[in-house]
Structures are given as structure tokens and as C-alpha cells.
Amino acid sequence: MKKIKTILVPTDFSVPAEYALEYAIQLAKILEASVILYHAFIPFESGFYPPAQRKKGNDETERNLLRQLSKMAEKIRSQDDSISVSVELDRGPEHIRLLDYCKQTNVDLIVMGTKGASGLKEVTIGSFTAEIMTQSTCPVLAIPGDTVFRHPEKLMYASGYEAKEGPALVFLNDFTNEFSAELCVLHVWDDEYSEERKEEIRSAYKTLIDQHFTHKTPQLLEVDSENIIESILALATNNETDILAISPIKREGIWNWIFRKNFVKSTAHKITIPLLTIPI
Numbered sequence: 001m002k003k004i005k006t007i008l009v010p011t012d013f014s015v016p017a018e019y020a021l022e023y024a025i026q027l028a029k030i031l032e033a034s035v036i037l038y039h040a041f042i043p044f045e046s047g048f049y050p051p052a053q054r055k056k057g058n059d060e061t062e063r064n065l066l067r068q069l070s071k072m073a074e075k076i077r078s079q080d081d082s083i084s085v086s087v088e089l090d091r092g093p094e095h096i097r098l099l100d101y102c103k104q105t106n107v108d109l110i111v112m113g114t115k116g117a118s119g120l121k122e123v124t125i126g127s128f129t130a131e132i133m134t135q136s137t138c139p140v141l142a143i144p145g146d147t148v149f150r151h152p153e154k155l156m157y158a159s160g161y162e163a164k165e166g167p168a169l170v171f172l173n174d175f176t177n178e179f180s181a182e183l184c185v186l187h188v189w190d191d192e193y194s195e196e197r198k199e200e201i202r203s204a205y206k207t208l209i210d211q212h213f214t215h216k217t218p219q220l221l222e223v224d225s226e227n228i229i230e231s232i233l234a235l236a237t238n239n240e241t242d243i244l245a246i247s248p249i250k251r252e253g254i255w256n257w258i259f260r261k262n263f264v265k266s267t268a269h270k271i272t273i274p275l276l277t278i279p280i
Contacts, residue, residue: 004108004178008036010098010132013068016113019143023274024111025076025083026149027141031178033108034084035076037069038101040094058091065089095131103137110140114275133277134248139171141243142275152179152242155276157218158232159185160247161205168247168278169212176215181242183218185209186235188228233271245276 009024011017021037028035043058069087076085090097102110114129133140157172159165176183187205189198202220209218221239225231236244 004031005033006036006107007033007109007111008038008102008107010038010110010112012039014113016145019145019147020111020113023143023147023149027111028083034086037073037085037087038098039065039069040090040092040097041065042093043091062089095128098132099135107138109138110136112140112142114142114144137279139279140277144272144274147274150242152181154182154184154239154241155243155245156184156186156236156239156241157245159187161187161201163208164280165247166208166212167280169209171278172245173213173215182216184221184239185218186221186232188231189222189224191224236273241273243274243276244271245278247278247280
């Protein structure tokens with residue numbers, strides 16, 4: 001993993017976004033990374049208004065948004081001038097523009113706010129969060145509601161015990177080393193494997209860990225459960241985990257559905273600790 005140098009924080013100027021920004025600032029201090037405050041808006045388009053009037057309205061909206069972003073950046077600098085903060089305002093659908101911007105500028109980590117909700121609001125918030133977490137080419141750290149930054153000492157990675165997870169282990173090896181944190185690798189078994197087959201899978205994954213971990217070897221934790229999501233969240237909470245990590249990839253078999261958008265969406269809504277997605 002390359003060192004995290006750039007952290008992007010999408011903001012809609014809401015309270016959850018403020019908590020995510022504060023969390024990102026604390027990470028930036030430790031990692032000596034720069035912070036980008038990001039917002040995208042959809043320009044007003046209507047055939048009922050002449051182009052000149054539409055342009056005037058959109059330009060005014062852009063100026064106001066830039067003013068808000070700049071005010072936030074200045075506040076951060078006034079509190080700690082050692083942090084490099086910049087702002088970026090885009091035009092277009094937020095999730096599309098955000099993902100494109102991150103690819104073009106090689107953003108290392110996205111830190112964004114999220115919260116549980118109900119009804120139509122849940123669909124909107126959940127879809128945006130899941131879209132970014134499942135499609136981003138860089139890791140995404142989702143910060144629940146009113147989370148206050150706590151130095152990460154314990155991380156948990158929900159694993160499918162697969163060889164594809166090598167890149168995630170590389171990232172976690174370096175990430176935990178940056179914070180001198182411990183890592184617990186959690187695997188949830190279903191009942192389709194014999195004990196002999198489980199041992200073969202476990203042994204192969206231990207070899208993968210040995211290949212990619214140069215720092216403290218992670219602890220392995222295994223449970224049998226039909227309710228995978230609830231088991232992961234319960235164990236993460238009981239173990240006083242500071243960050244729960246998953247890899248939202250497409251795969252076959254029992255682990256196919258757990259890492260799809262629905263899993264990320266459900267987890268992001270139910271979780272009370274930061275959720276880290278690592279693309280592999």
C-alpha cells in the first residue's frame with residue numbers, strides 16, 4: 001500500500017458530514033496527509049428559462065457553494081495551520097463526479113458521513129453511500145452519525161478466506177502499522193463445509209496472511225452463523241473494534257451476496273463504528 005497522502009471528504013454541509021470531516025482531520029494529522037473538501041451540485045436546466053438566466057443562476061449557486069467550502073477550509077486552517085486543506089466544487093451527479101475526480105487525482109482515502117434512516121430517506125442516503133463504497137477504486141471510510149474520533153487501536157476485517165483478498169491484507173498491514181493497531185480477521189462459516197475442508201481453507205488463508213503481513217500477525221476469529229451481518233456487527237461491537245473493514249467485491253457462493261451493495265448498505269445503516277471498504 002502506498003502511504004495515504006490525500007484524504008477526500010464529500011460534504012453536503014450536514015451534521016453527519018461535519019463529524020466525518022472532524023474524523024478525517026484527525027486522521028490527516030497522524031498520517032501527515034492533505035484534506036480535500038468536496039461538493040458536487042447539479043446545475044439548473046429548464047427550457048422555460050433563457051440560457052443567460054440559467055447561467056446566471058448556476059454561477060451564483062457556484063459562488064455561494066465555494067464560499068461555504070472556503071469558509072470551512074479557513075476554519076480548519078485557523079485551528080491547525082499544519083494541515084493542508086483545499087476545496088473542490090464539481091458540477092453533475094455527485095456519485096459520478098466524485099468517483100471520477102478521485103480516479104483523476106489519485107485520492108488515497110475517502111472519508112464520508114453516513115447515518116441510519118427510514119422510508120424514502122433511507123433509500124436515498126443508503127444508495128449514495130453504497131454507490132461510493134462499492135464502486136470506488138480507493139478505500140472508503142464511512143463515519144456513523146455522531147462518531148467522535150478515537151485513535152484506532154483495534155480493527156476487524158470481515159474475510160471470506162479467499163486468495164483475492166491479498167491486496168486488502170497489504171492495505172491493512174500498512175494501515176494498522178501506521179496507527180500501531182491490532183487486527184482481528186473474522187470469518188463466518190456456513191454449514192456446507194466439512195471440518196477437513198475448513199482446515200484446508202483456513203491453512204491456505206494463514207499462508208496468505210504470512211505472505212502479506214510484515215508487522216504484527218492478526219488474530220483469527222471464526223464463528224458459525226446463518227445471520228452473517230448481525231454476527232459481524234455484534235462481534236465488532238463486543239470486541240470494542242474501532243474500525244470494521246470489508247471488501248465489497250463480486251464473488252461466487254455464500255460470500256457473493258454478503259459483499260454486494262445490499263450488504264454495504266445494511267451495514268452502513270446499522271453500524272455504530274466507522275466502516276472501511278477496501279477494493280480488491
